[in-house]
Amino acid sequence: MSAARAHLALPHGEVPLPAFLPDATYGVVRALDASDVGDCRVSAVMMNVFHLMQRPGSTIIKRFGGLHRLFGWERPIITDSGGFQAYSLIRQNPKLGSLTDDGLIFRPEGSTRKINLSPEKSVQLQIRYGADVVICLDDCTHVQESIEAQRESVRRTIKWAKRCKQEYLRWLDAEESLNSPRRLIFAVIQGGGQLELRRQCAEELLAIGFDGFGFGGWPLDAKGNLLTEVIAYTRELVPREFPMHALGVGHPRHIVECFRLGYDLFDSAMPTRDARHGRLFVFEPEEPLNPSTGNWFSYLYIQDERNIRSDKPLSSTC
Known part of the structure; x- marks a missing residue:
């Protein structure tokens, strides 16, 4: 199935669809510089605001004028919000922090430092860093978590998405009214393996209004197989004119399968991590x-x- 759009028009250029985005988690694709990545005809990269705010940190990023100048990358950047890190770090080890309706609190192991990330702060940082696509903070879960945990995730993801959209519009009105094309904002559809919760989450997010959507949550089952039924169902919930990002999908076989199901964007650290090994x-x-x-x-x-x-x-x- 072909992509509904031919490309994404963004402030730092166009991204032809479909597109795989290598993860430049801390601002760089490890073991490569920006010219290497560009020579591979990569049209955009994926960065992570949760990690960037810790290293190199907002002060350094601001001093150099944003992520594009700091890392020498002239093409689009999509920034993830930190929702997956809340799952991988906090949900799996509650001693490292907590999740509330106000956002997430993270305490790095072996440090007295406390990191607060609210929906508003996540959007603020992504815009200040110069992201071409901002992704709403979401409450990520594993597909095997209880239905109660999935309901709470959906409720919180919707609540956070409303706050993210309000903050995004505030910045748009203040700074970007003359920019064309404007930066985009995506929301993430949660619900685990519960199809009804996926439907509820998608409908609520569509009503709020976003430029695109991501498949949220861990995309694989316990055996490492792609959750094809859930991924396909989630794509069908969203009209085709909206681009869909299969967040965290990077295995070649999985990329082809998700594209066949109607997804347009993919990202993962797996290909470059495998290459380093x-x-x-x-x-x-x-x-x-x-x-x-x-x-x-x-x-x-x-x-x-x-x-x-x-x-x-x-x-x-x-």
């Missing part, structure tokens, strides 16, 4: 992109004895 994805140009087989790509372990001694290209497509 010597595992590469090699694509077979003669094979059709069939998500059910995966015969169109293979793994290449660059540190294997055979590959260490080889002077041939990694792939016939190189």
Whole structure:
């Protein structure tokens, strides 16, 4: 299924759809500089406000005039809000912080520092940092959590989204009325594996009004398989004119499957993390992109004895 839009028009350029965004969590794609990423014809990168506010920190980012100047990247930047970090750090280890209707409080392990992130602050930081797409703070869950936890996540995600939208409009009125194209704001649809909660969340967020939406929550089951039914259902809840971001989806087979279901944007640290550890994805140009087989790509372990001694290209497509 093709994407509903041909591209996203953003302040720092257009992003052709579909697009995979490498994660530049702390402002850079690890082991690469901005020119390397640009040479790979990457149209945009994904950064994370929760991590950026800690390192390098808002003072440094402001001093250098925003993320684009600080990291030498001239193309669009999408910033995640910190919702997934609330799940991965706080929900899985309550000693590190807490979640309330006011936002999240995080206490880094081994530090006396306390980090507060409200919906308003998340939007403020993303805009001050220069994000081309702002993502609302959301309350992320795992698909296996209880239905009570999923209901609370949906309720809080909707409440936070309303506050994020209000803060975004306040900044838009104050600073961006003359900018064209304007930066966009996306909301995240939660609900775990509960289809009715997914529907409720999507309907409420559509009523608030956003430029695009993300699939929220962990996208895999306990065996590492893509939650195809839930992901497909969530896409069908949103009219096709809105772009959809499969947040955290980065395995080639999963990207192809989510695109087939109607998703436009994908991001993950997995491909670059695998590459740093010597595992590469090699694509077979003669094979059709069939998500059910995966015969169109293979793994290449660059540190294997055979590959260490080889002077041939990694792939016939190189």
